Amino acid sequence: MIAAAQTGDGDADDGELVVNDRTCIVTREATDPADLIRFVAGPDGQVVPDLKRQLPGRGCWVRAERALVERALQRKLFARALKTDVTAPGDLGDLVDRLLVADLAGMMNLARKAGQFVSGAMKVDNAVRSGEALGVFHAVDAAADGVRKIDQARKAWRLGTDAEEDIASFKLFTLAEMEELMGQNAFIHAAALAGQAGEGVVKRATKLETYRTSGHSGANGGAGRSRT
Template sequence: MSGPGPEAEAADDDMEALVNGRLCIVTRQSAPPEGLIRFVAGPDGSVVADLKRKLPGRGCWVTANRATIETALARKLFARALKADVTPAPDLVDRVERLLAADLASMMSMARKAGQFVMGATKVENAVRSGAALATFHARDAAPDGVRKIDQARKAFALMSDEDEIPSFLLLTREEMDVLMGQNAFIHAAALAGQAGEGVVKRATALVGFRDGGKDNRIGGRGGRSSR
């Protein structure tokens, strides 16, 4: 007796992904939770992004980028997937981006308290040259000369250590950081080795991926290093 055909196997794969809660409602492809955003139905009939994947109730998953969420909205897939009479906000995609930015800012503040996030051009350059930095961050409106000097340090350390350059991110303007971080806003900063510092790099990478593949939001580097 022959085994199940390709269609049955595909259906089984879909079912397994659905059981694990990791099937994108747009692409119909399964992926690790880190590459998806979970959504739930709000009590007011809205669609709520559950970045921490902890909100109660039935959830659905969408690949974590603007284009895929926009497709889910255009095809009215949220109501079907959540099996609820929901009306997504017209600016849902922008709201998700703001949540990702706020999550990053919160992690930066946490890493700073843990001594794994330093600010100021001199401290950042020293961290890069010593090999302590996992990634650098600059305000989008930072002076080009300041960014260039730290980039030179990144390149010099990579050549000296025979490692890839650490990534450098241009994600938020100083004004946006003032709103999100208050007195912790910066022009130049670096995430340092450690769990909190790695959390910053992880969230920055997620925000980059959300923004149309991250073009012009990250300069150089092919991923941060793990804690030493």
């Protein structure tokens, strides 16, 4: 469903913004809030990302793609959508990325405590072959041989179960980035397992990857999801 006409390059036209709880202020495309990022005006007049969609006040939405967040910033769409004199920090795209990263790391730690996130090549391989893994994670600088072996396990699982898709695979952080982010819980290979917390990890990883890679935004960070 499209909330308003779009221009040829996918941007909204320059008419009056149409804003509702499910409309991206850049594309004017109405979609699931899970695929959007909410922004509100903070007490200091700054635009604030509201990832949990809980902050009070009027909000506006941008599809979770860095290129679109930066486009909204460049076109000064936040003030128009929020109908107030707000300013957006020039590093808003980086800020959203950091918040998405922190959200993912927090869910990984929660899933680990719940027994739904394991690390180590052997544990990941076993989780994949047993069908318990919902998604696998590799450090961007992980050894190619280790990644290849887990990819083989993913392929064997898919062929053995006639699944339409492989278990999701992500490369989002270097080992050094993870050590800074997660300390002793940093990993080279890991897997999110079946369960609510494991599902939360995959959901957040997918959103972060989409934010970084959609629209060829050139965002920092590792390679994206693999289905090979």
